[in-house]
Amino acid sequence: MPRTQNKDNFIDKTFTVMADLIVKMMPINDKAKRAYVYYRDGLSAQNAGDYAEALENYEESLKLEESPFDRSETLKNMAIIYMSNGDEDLALDTYQRALDQNSNQPSCLKNMGLIYEKRGRTAQEAGLQDEADQLFDRAADVWTQAVRLYPGGYLDIENWLKTTGRSNIDVYF
Structure with missing residues (x-):
């Protein structure tokens, strides 16, 4: 049974029926x-924590979807699962x-930076400062x-860029 038909409460069932009707009329x-x-x-499976089912559905969606914008959203959600x-x-x-x-897609760039920054910290802790610096620079580039x-949307990242000396820009717009 598709996840959209497996709802436990009246509100979810009602919303699903309405969404299905809207899709049919689109x-x-x-x-x-x-x-x-x-x-x-x-998306429903991902929100429920069923990542395997989510990935299966996203793969099927990608086989059918032609819109680059919609494909990018699907890929972004898949990447979030892989990251998790x-x-x-x-x-x-x-x-x-x-x-x-x-x-x-600023959130894709933000998450890529998180991975590079984490890897940089790991390299730094292992005493591999040159490798750490390269990874921190990659994080800085994507961030x-x-x-x-997305100016003003990632204040913690802006602060990191400034405090690490990897940015000389005060305002990003």
């Missing part, structure tokens, strides 16, 4: 509608794929892009 082709239903089911599961290399690759579809796309 002036888009059947393929795009099916892609959306897979995406919606993937500790598969940082796959997360980085998937975030990049999302950015290739839609470069206006600078993120902050430029």
